[in-house]
Amino acid sequence: MTTSSILILLGFLLFSALIASSGIVFRPGAWYQSLRKPAWTPPNRAFPIVWTILYILIAVSGWLVWREAGFALIPFGLFLVQMVLNFLWSMLFFGRRRPDLAFLDIALLVIAVALNILAFWPFSRAAALLLVPYLAWVLVASALNLSVWRLNRDRGLFA
Template sequence: MHSLLVLVAFQVASFAAAATGVMFRPGDWYKQLDKPDWRPPDWLFAPVWTVLYASIGLSGWLLWREAGVTGAALPLGVYAVQLLLNAAWSPLFFGLHRPGLAAAEIMLLWGAILATIILFYPANAAAALLLVPYLMWVSFAAALNLSIWRRNRSKPLSEGAR
């Protein structure tokens, strides 16, 4: 029963990071931006992120189950950092309308995800491998973020494309 409660806690933590994406929606500002043709349709983001957040939570739980908090303090600390960085992206991009700042932040997120994978792998390979699709999606999201920033950075600041 304790293990199941910890799994729920990891899922809650993971989906809590997703909450900023619900609070800071794309809206009219985003619709007006110049975006690349290779951008996926808007409807695709929610289901992809839902699967990824479930995998992120499961990954953390698998590592905890294998090593415990004290046995995996560093990997779980880096895991927490990547969740915080994940939560910060939507407010920067959609909330503050700062694609340039969000691009810098997503690079930090990418590094934190990679570090989490590297730190998880020795203790639990499955936990590490569950994060690979997340790293791939964030790689794609970073490319999209950079493209949107480059395409819109010459717009007046009042349009928010900084």
């Protein structure tokens, strides 16, 4: 592996960390703890573990496609869109306390990740497959978002 390839990989990891920072800036806190949640809600300790792994997979996925195609417009345009939507979700759900808007965001995120997988596939099947756990988790998160919104919309807790 060349020095430039290592630097690009570090760049992808740093970009993923930047996107992940929305989960640090906009923390669940007491408001989230007060919400009704479905019985199948994962334990709080699972979220940082799962997201750390997913952000590493996302970064490596992008790097693998970069190695094959450089910064190809469509695959990396979709990559950027899904990362921005990912960043916005924490701000909408935890920061603005708007599970309704967060659900719209995460529904768009599901579509963007699925399209990103399809766009990465011709360049690197491994890269596309690395995004599949991310898509699966975002699907679970979207169901959780919708459930929390529905279980709490009558409580006047949303901004």
